[in-house]
Structures are given as structure tokens and as C-alpha cells.
Amino acid sequence: xxxxxxDYKTTVHNDWCPGCGDFGIVNALQMALAExxxxxxxxxxxxxxxxxxxxxxxxxxxxxxxxxxxxxTFAQGGKLANPELTVVAVGGDGDGLGIGAGHxxxxxxxxxxxxxxxxxxxxxxxxxxxxxxTLKLGEKTKSLPFPxxxxxxxxxxxxxxxxxxxxxxAYSYDVxxxxxxxxxxxxxxxxxxxDVLQPCPTYNDINTRDWYAGEDLAKESLExxxxxxxxxxxxxxxxVHYSDEIEMNxxxxxxLIKSLEWGNKIPIGIFYKNDLISPFTTRLTDRIxxxxxxxxxxxxxxxxxxxxxxxxxxxxxLQV
Amino acid sequence: xxxxxxSWLIGGPQGSGVESGANIFSRVxxxxxxxxxxxxxxYSNIKGDHSYFTVRISDQPIHSNVNxxxxxxxxxAETIFRHYGEVISGGGIIYDSDLNKVTTDSVQPLDxxxxxxxxxxxxxxxxxxxxxxxxxxxxxxGVTLYPVSFKSILAGLAExxxxxxxxxxxxxxxxxxxxxxxxxxxxxxxxxLKSIDSIFSKKPQIAEINKQAANYSYNYVSSKFTDFSFTxxxxxxxxxxxxxxxxxxxxIGKMVSGCRFQSYYPITPASDESVFLESNEILExxxxxxxxxxxxxxxxxxxxxxxxxxxxxxxxxxxxxxSGPGFALMTESIGWAGINEVPIVLTLYQRSGPSTxxxxxxxxxxxxxxxxxxxxDFPKIVYASxxxxxxxxxxxxxxxxADVYQVPVIHMMDKFLSxxxxxxxxxxxxxxxxxxxxxxxxxxxxYKRFAFTEDGISPRxxxxxxxxxxxxxxxxxxxxxxxxxxxxxxxxxxxxxxxxLDLILKQVPEDEQLVSYGIHDYTIISWGSTKGPILDAxxxxxxxxxxxxFVQVKLLHPFPAEKIKSLLEKxxxxxxxxxxxxxxxxxxxxxxxxxxxxxxxxxxxGRGMTSTEIYDTLKKIVENKANKREVxxxxx
Numbered sequence: 043x044x045x046x047x048x049d050y051k052t053t054v055h056n057d058w059c060p061g062c063g064d065f066g067i068v069n070a071l072q073m074a075l076a077e078x079x080x081x082x083x084x085x086x087x088x089x090x091x092x093x094x095x096x097x098x099x100x101x102x103x104x105x106x107x108x109x110x111x112x113x114x115t116f117a118q119g120g121k122l123a124n125p126e127l128t129v130v131a132v133g134g135d136g137d138g139l140g141i142g143a144g145h146x147x148x149x150x151x152x153x154x155x156x157x158x159x160x161x162x163x164x165x166x167x168x169x170x171x172x173x174x175x176t177l178k179l180g181e182k183t184k185s186l187p188f189p190x191x192x193x194x195x196x197x198x199x200x201x202x203x204x205x206x207x208x209x210x211x212a213y214s215y216d217v218x219x220x221x222x223x224x225x226x227x228x229x230x231x232x233x234x235x236x237d238v239l240q241p242c243p244t245y246n247d248i249n250t251r252d253w254y255a256g257e258d259l260a261k262e263s264l265e266x267x268x269x270x271x272x273x274x275x276x277x278x279x280x281x282v283h284y285s286d287e288i289e290m291n292x293x294x295x296x297x298l299i300k301s302l303e304w305g306n307k308i309p310i311g312i313f314y315k316n317d318l319i320s321p322f323t324t325r326l327t328d329r330i331x332x333x334x335x336x337x338x339x340x341x342x343x344x345x346x347x348x349x350x351x352x353x354x355x356x357x358x359x360l361q362v
Numbered sequence: 363x364x365x366x367x368x369s370w371l372i373g374g375p376q377g378s379g380v381e382s383g384a385n386i387f388s389r390v391x392x393x394x395x396x397x398x399x400x401x402x403x404x405y406s407n408i409k410g411d412h413s414y415f416t417v418r419i420s421d422q423p424i425h426s427n428v429n430x431x432x433x434x435x436x437x438x439a440e441t442i443f444r445h446y447g448e449v450i451s452g453g454g455i456i457y458d459s460d461l462n463k464v465t466t467d468s469v470q471p472l473d474x475x476x477x478x479x480x481x482x483x484x485x486x487x488x489x490x491x492x493x494x495x496x497x498x499x500x501x502x503x504g505v506t507l508y509p510v511s512f513k514s515i516l517a518g519l520a521e522x523x524x525x526x527x528x529x530x531x532x533x534x535x536x537x538x539x540x541x542x543x544x545x546x547x548x549x550x551x552x553x554x555l556k557s558i559d560s561i562f563s564k565k566p567q568i569a570e571i572n573k574q575a576a577n578y579s580y581n582y583v584s585s586k587f588t589d590f591s592f593t594x595x596x597x598x599x600x601x602x603x604x605x606x607x608x609x610x611x612x613x614i615g616k617m618v619s620g621c622r623f624q625s626y627y628p629i630t631p632a633s634d635e636s637v638f639l640e641s642n643e644i645l646e647x648x649x650x651x652x653x654x655x656x657x658x659x660x661x662x663x664x665x666x667x668x669x670x671x672x673x674x675x676x677x678x679x680x681x682x683x684x685s686g687p688g689f690a691l692m693t694e695s696i697g698w699a700g701i702n703e704v705p706i707v708l709t710l711y712q713r714s715g716p717s718t719x720x721x722x723x724x725x726x727x728x729x730x731x732x733x734x735x736x737x738x739d740f741p742k743i744v745y746a747s748x749x750x751x752x753x754x755x756x757x758x759x760x761x762x763x764a765d766v767y768q769v770p771v772i773h774m775m776d777k778f779l780s781x782x783x784x785x786x787x788x789x790x791x792x793x794x795x796x797x798x799x800x801x802x803x804x805x806x807x808x809y810k811r812f813a814f815t816e817d818g819i820s821p822r823x824x825x826x827x828x829x830x831x832x833x834x835x836x837x838x839x840x841x842x843x844x845x846x847x848x849x850x851x852x853x854x855x856x857x858x859x860x861x862x863l864d865l866i867l868k869q870v871p872e873d874e875q876l877v878s879y880g881i882h883d884y885t886i887i888s889w890g891s892t893k894g895p896i897l898d899a900x901x902x903x904x905x906x907x908x909x910x911x912f913v914q915v916k917l918l919h920p921f922p923a924e925k926i927k928s929l930l931e932k933x934x935x936x937x938x939x940x941x942x943x944x945x946x947x948x949x950x951x952x953x954x955x956x957x958x959x960x961x962x963x964x965x966x967x968g969r970g971m972t973s974t975e976i977y978d979t980l981k982k983i984v985e986n987k988a989n990k991r992e993v994x995x996x997x998x
Contacts, residue, residue: 107845117672119675123676148665333654349794360604
């Protein structure tokens with residue numbers, strides 16, 4: 043029986059602020075799962091802490107709402123133990139690039155086949171709007187007593203530098219485009235990262251929906267003025283085509299340079315895609331040939347309450 | 363036949379093969395039927411600092427080290443300076459005669475605190491500040507000296523084998539030292555050669571020259587010295603004996619118990635366990651295809667904990683292994699596992715804190731932290747093993763407790779256990795049972811992960827199970843696992859989780875909660891690795907007609923207060939023995955049993971307790987000469 047979009051929604055009351063960019067992300071995620079026909083009980087949404095952390099409660103699949111900054115650790119453990127699961131991790135930019143930055147980098151190095159979506163709004167919303175890692179230096183959002191004293195983290199740049207093999211950016215008010223990117227990210231074999239620009243209508247009064255739409259630029263020009271534009275509408279080619287150091291380095295550098303574009307023009311779309319780096323499962327299967335058919339979650343460990351693991355060879359080697 | 367009780371000490375710079383030397387010695391003794399208790403001490407250092415190994419052997423069961431050394435083998439000056447005083451009258455020292463004139467000042471790793479004490483001793487006895495000086499003191503005490511030029515051994519060997527390269531092979535000093543010791547005590551040489559083969563099994567050429575060196579040294583010492591009063595030709599071999607390293611109880615226990623996922627971050631003294639699991643990652647399964655343990659080295663302990671929980675949610679038995687500093691980083695996640703009722707096993711190999719403390723030394727400093735670590739009220743189990751053999755079976759129990767009660771289990775181990783090498787009865791995997799509790803294989807009808815039930819434990823689905831969808835959150839939640847701040851739900855959920863503590867005390871068999879080795883007027887109450895030295899000390903006292911009781915508490919949280927109270931009802935004097943400063947177990951005891959501890963025997967030098975010092979202190983207590991708080995100091 044084919045699943046409909048409604049099947050991926052729970053009845054849990056959504057308490058996000060009216061107009062929050064998070065709605066677009068949860069909708070797009072539900073649409074993407076429906077479009078792919080993902081089995082609900084083979085899908086897990088892991089989430090961090092904050093407004094975005096509640097996402098897992100709104101989606102009618104397995105939902106694990108974890109700890110601040112630690113969402114990737116839980117998600118990777120689940121995926122490694124049961125690789126047949128479709129795993130999507132979500133969290134805010136403070137969660138993933140502040141308190142969880144170490145995990146963000148380490149996850150890239152492993153390249154486990156799953157997807158990580160960051161809800162990127164430049165503020166810590168649930169604690170009343172403090173500056174978060176992607177807020178630019180010198181900017182003063184409305185609840186900051188003084189302008190931000192820290193330089194911003196570049197999520198796309200950090201992801202490509204850390205080994206993520208699918209790196210993209212989306213905009214939460216372009217739900218259809220976001221949905222398409224989520225589908226591609228989930229289908230990618232390896233760790234995919236999606237940085238979703240998500241205006242916080244309550245605390246980020248700089249990067250607002252109107253600002254992304256370029257309302258302020260409109261006064262000076264009659265031309266199309268949205269700041270957001272799509273990489274796929276340009277000649278930008280994010281794919282690493284062949285396994286060659288120069289090709290890889292060029293595509294990586296190109297993604298990094300592109301990610302620095304900000305201000306009047308903000309690119310969204312796929313920045314980098316490399317299918318030539320082995321996913322972690324391949325690295326494991328090289329050592330444990332039947333890992334995929336017989337992963338930890340599928341292994342029999344007992345019969346009638348007794349262990350069936352045979353350690354007699356190890357014990358023989360210790361016997362005197 | 364009088365019983366054998368012999369202690370051998372080998373020391374040298376870290377990286378010079380002290381450990382492999384001791385392993386060869388231990389293996390030879392074990393193969394000849396002796397019981398072995400070996401323990402390694404080392405600095406937090408890779409190369410150069412002093413490391414030593416004490417191997418005690420007997421034809422009777424032994425569980426600890428003693429203070430005196432019967433024979434010491436040293437190929438460096440530092441070992442002689444540090445340990446000459448431990449050799450007993452009638453014992454011997456095999457040493458490198460090229461070191462005689464080495465002065466205390468020329469041995470760089472001798473820290474000045476030690477050097478000052480040593481020089482004071484030498485000065486007071488009117489001896490020069492040299493190896494000769496300390497050896498004279500030993501000799502006056504009745505120790506026999508066996509000077510051997512290690513360089514001449516190499517030279518002689520090079521000549522005999524016509525292999526001049528061997529002249530410079532100082533890396534073989536450890537094997538030479540072991541062989542000299544074995545020759546002196548007249549252990550048959552076959553086992554020595556066999557042990558070398560097995561230790562260097564992957565490097566046959568190295569094995570060959572080491573065997574040549576061993577043979578040469580063995581023959582050299584046998585022909586030159588025949589006056590040593592201890593000979594150990596072998597004894598009746600106990601069937602089904604294994605020689606096992608500290609971490610192998612829990613690691614093999616994990617394999618047998620069905621742990622299939624272990625995440626960890628490197629830390630002394632816990633990582634050996636994870637490395638062993640990874641080295642043996644592919645598992646043989648009876649009548650089935652091979653299984654495997656996925657061992658993941660994470661970026662930090664927080665991640666190790668998160669990954670373990672993620673894996674446990676799939677129904678996989680999952681674990682991590684760490685020490686105090688790593689455990690500190692894990693505490694937030696333990697609370698998450700607690701509120702979400704996730705079964706996990708955390709093996710805590712304690713060392714000496716606080717902070718980095720004495721990073722390669724022993725301590726039982728983390729009991730209170732294990733019991734209280736992480737904020738908020740939630741149920742967990744803290745369980746302690748007393749020795750390596752126990753730790754194998756206890757690992758099986760810990761996984762069952764975790765599954766049955768759906769709680770995090772902290773399995774307390776320590777550095778004393780992890781760096782021991784002992785003989786014990788071959789582990790019997792069939793004595794381990796596997797009970798997954800209310801883990802579901804299939805779900806029918808509406809499913810609620812945290813459904814209210816009579817016993818407070820809900821049937822547990824796992825990620826990926828058909829129709830078993832659930833939600834987890836670190837927030838308080840309803841039966842489905844969705845966030846709820848409703849006060850009535852809060853009361854019911856807290857009561858549901860916390861009721862498990864009473865259930866555990868009610869259901870876990872009494873002999874798993876504590877072990878009584880007899881109750882007398884004077885009775886010791888203790889936990890963890892003090893068990894071995896206590897048992898040996900009690901044996902010594904018994905021979906003198908002094909009976910002292912001993913209760914080993916294994917379940918430390920929830921605390922079996924009522925059982926302990928009734929056990930100790932008639933006891934007049936309660937003695938708490940533990941390796942920390944504040945008597946942490948004593949505090950838990952007093953709080954729960956509402957009775958004072960009469961005497962504390964504590965040690966916090968970072969060195970494990972010996973049975974000798976416990977014996978001495980217990981005797982003082984019985985003779986009414988002890989202070990309420992006795993602090994042990996033995997060991998360098």
C-alpha cells in the first residue's frame with residue numbers, strides 16, 4: 043500500500059512560532075520521505091536540542107530526540123548497528139556547529155551513509171536569541187546587547203574540509219527545491235550535508251524572509267532582486283567526475299570559494315558531490331565481509347537463553 | 363610438602379620489554395603448574411621511565427601480591443635503586459655487574475623526592491651513593507647477589523653462534539634476565555623456549571635468536587650459581603587453567619554475552635579492552651554464519667556514549683569502556699539513557715583521580731561519582747567485580763540487568779585488575795545466561811514504548827522493527843515518547859522509572875548482590891579489587907588462629923542495605939577497606955545501613971594493596987593498636 047504524505051505526519055501539536063522557517067523544513071522532509079516511499083518503520087529521524095530538535099516528534103517514523111550537540115553520535119551508532127535503516131539527523135546551527143562541532147568534523151571523516159540537515163538561522167532561538175555560530179561578525183540581532191564579537195563558521199566550507207561527500211544548501215521557503223535536495227541527499231551513498239537557511243522570525247531581525255527576498259535591494263533596482271539563486275541555473279558543476287587528485291582538489295576548492303559568496307547573491311543547491319570516496323560500510327565490509335547481511339542488530343546471540351558465541355579458540359590460546 | 367610462595371620482580375625502562383619478560387616468566391610458571399599473580403606498574407610515559415612487574419607464584423591459590431620480593435632481576439640501575447630494599451632476607455638479586463659504579467645522580471629518571479630519601483638512607487648507613495652502596499645494604503640484610511655481565515652474555519652468545527651482530531642486541535636484556543632467573547630457580551627450560559616461541563609467534567627469526575639467548579643465559583647461570591635456596595621444579599598442574607590479562611575478563615565476557623557494538627575513546631587503563639575486542643572482531647557462532655563486534659574509536663567519550671546509545675536503540679547489546687576522565691564526559695548521556703530506559707553497559711576501569719591524577723596508577727576513587735554521576739533522579743545499576751575471573755561472569759550479568767530492567771549499568775573495574783596477569787579456572791561460557799527482558803521481536807496492535815505496566819517496565823521495541831515505531835526524548839514524555847510537561851504524567855513517569863530500584867533489590871539473586879566469606883566479631887566490608895589481597899590476608903590470619911569475616915558487596919547501587927544490615931547484625935567491629943582517600947564505600951554504607959564504620963583501611967598512593975599490608979593492619983586492629991583510619995603506603 044503506497045504511503046501518502048499524511049502518513050508521515052504525527053498529530054503532535056507544533057509549537058514553533060508563526061512564520062518560522064522550520065515549518066518548511068519539516069514539510070519538505072515529510073514530502074521527500076513520501077516521494078521516496080520510505081518505509082516508516084525503517085526510517086529514523088534523530089534530532090538535537092532546540093526548536094529544530096522537536097522535528098522528530100512531528101514525523102511519523104521512528105524519532106529520537108537526543109542531546110544538545112550530540113545528534114550525529116546517536117545517529118551514527120544507530121546506522122552502524124542496523125545499516126538497513128534510513129537515517130536523517132537534524133539540528134540547529136548552534137547544535138551542530140557550536141557545541142557539536144567536533145562531532146560534525148569527525149562524522150565527515152567516517153562518511154557513514156546518512157543525511158544531516160542543519161536548520162541555520164544564526165541565533166539560539168529557544169534560549170531567547172543569543173548569537174549562534176553562523177551569525178556574522180559585527181551583526182547585532184535584536185536580543186543581543188552588543189554586536190556579535192565572533193567570526194562566523196562557514197558550514198559548507200567546514201563540511202567539504204571534513205570529508206562530507208554530498209554538500210548542499212537550501213532555503214526553507216523554497217520547499218519544493220528543498221524537498222528535491224533532501225531526496226538527493228538521502229539517496230547519496232555516504233554522508234550528505236544540507237545547510238538550510240531558515241529565518242527565525244522572532245529573534246533574527248537581520249536575515250529575515252524579506253531580506254532573503256531582497257526587499258531592501260528592490261528600492262535601488264527594478265530587476266529581479268531575490269538574494270537567493272540556484273547553482274543548477276548556472277554552469278556550476280559540483281560533481282567529482284573521476285578519481286584524480288587534481289579533479290578532487292579543484293571541486294573541493296570550487297565548493298569552498300562558492301560557499302564564501304554572501305551578501306547580495308546567495309547560492310543554494312549542490313556545492314560538492316563525490317561518489318568516489320568509500321562509504322564507511324565499504325570500509326567495514328573490507329574487514330568484516332558479511333557485515334551488511336549480518337550487522338549487529340541482526341545477529342543471533344543466544345539460543346534458549348544460552349550464549350552461542352564460540353570463544354574456545356581464544357580460551358585455548360590462554361590455557362596453560 | 364611445604365608450600366611455595368615466591369615473588370619475582372623484573373624492572374627496566376619503559377619500552378625495554380619488561381612486560382614481555384614478565385609474560386614469559388608468568389607463562390612458564392603457569393605451565394609448570396604454579397598459580398600466578400602478576401602486576402605491572404608503570405609511569406605515564408612511552409619510553410624511558412621506570413616500569414616493573416611483580417610476579418608472585420605459589421602451589422596454593424593466591425589472589426594478590428605480598429610486600430617481599432624473593433628474587434629480583436634487573437638490567438638497569440634504576441630498578442636496583444628503587445627496589446633493592448624489597449628483597450627479603452634469603453632472597454636474591456640478579457643484576458648487571460657492569461652497573462656497580464653507577465651513582466644515584468647519574469640516573470636521570472630518579473626523581474629528586476625519591477633520590478633524597480635514598481641518599482638519606484645510604485648516608486645513614488655510611489654507604490656510597492652507588493649501586494655498590496645499595497647492594498651492600500641488601501647483602502648485609504641476608505640477600506644473595508648474583509652479578510652477571512649482560513654484555514658478556516651477549517658477547518659469549520655472539521661467539522658461540524658465530525653471529526657478531528648479537529653483541530649489540532641489548533633489546534634481548536629482558537629475555538636474558540628472565541632466563542637467568544629461571545635458571546637460578548631451576549625451572550625446566552623447555553617451557554621457557556616454548557613461551558618465547560608463542561610470544562614471538564609472528565616473528566620466527568626474532569624468536570630464534572631470543573631462544574639462543576635464553577638457552578645460553580639459562581646454562582650460564584645454572585653452571586655458575588648453585589647456592590640459591592629457592593628451586594621451583596614444577597608442581598601438579600591444575601586442570602583447565604588459563605593465564606589471563608586484566609582486560610580479558612570483560613572483553614571475552616562481552617563477546618560471549620552478545621555485545622556486538624563497542625564505541626570508545628582511547629584512555630588508560632580502559633582501551634586495552636576495546637583493542638582486544640577489535641583484534642577479535644570476527645566471531646565464531648555455533649551452527650551459524652560468523653558474527654562480528656563493531657568497534658568504533660570515536661572523537662571523544664561523548665561520542666562513544668552517543669554511538670553506544672544509538673546502537674542499543676536498534677536492539678543491539680552495546681557497550682563502552684572508559685576511565686574517570688572519560689566517564690565525566692559521558693554523564694549527560696547516561697541521564698539520557700536513564701530517562702529513555704535504554705539498556706547499556708559502561709565498563710569503568712577506574713584509575714587515580716582527581717583530574718588526570720595518577721593516570722597509570724590504581725584507585726577506587728570513582729564510586730560516589732558512578733552512583734551519583736549525571737543530574738536528575740533516574741534508575742541505574744552500579745556493579746563491581748572483585749577479580750578477573752569474576753569480571754567475565756559479571757559482564758554477562760550486567761548485560762542481563764541492563765536488558766531486564768532497561769537501565770544503564772556501570773560495571774566497576776580498575777587499574778589494579780586491568781594490569782594484572784593471573785591464573786584462574788578457564789572461563790565457562792555456558793555459565794553465562796542471556797536474558798533480553800522485554801525486548802520485542804514483533805509488535806501487534808498499537809504500540810506505546812513507555813506504556814504503564816504493573817512492574818513499571820514496558821515492552822521494548824527497537825529501531826527498524828515493523829509496527830514498533832516510538833519516540834525518545836531527553837524531555838519528560840508520555841507513553842508514546844512525545845514531550846509532555848503535564849504534572850500528573852510527570853509523577854507517573856518518575857514513579858515508573860524509579861520503582862525499578864526496589865525491583866532490582868527484590869529480584870537480583872542475593873549471591874549476585876553480595877558475597878559473604880564468613881561473619882565474625884571483626885568483619886571486613888569492601889568492594890571491587892580489594893577482594894584478592896583481603897582473601898590472602900585472611901588466610902594468613904587464619905593460620906594464626908585469628909578469624910575475621912568479610913563481606914564483598916557487588917551491587918553498589920541500588921544498595922542492598924537491608925541484607926547487609928541483617929548480615930552484620932552480630933558483628934562487633936566493622937572494617938572498611940578501599941583504595942581511596944575518603945572511604946567512599948563507607949559513606950554509602952553509613953548512609954544506607956545507618957551504622958558507623960569502626961575502622962577504615964585506605965590506600966591512595968596509586969599502587970594496589972598487598973595482602974601483607976592488609977594482614978599487618980588487621981592485626982593491629984585486633985590487637986587494639988590501630989587508629990580509626992589506617993593508611994597503607996607500600997609500593998614504589
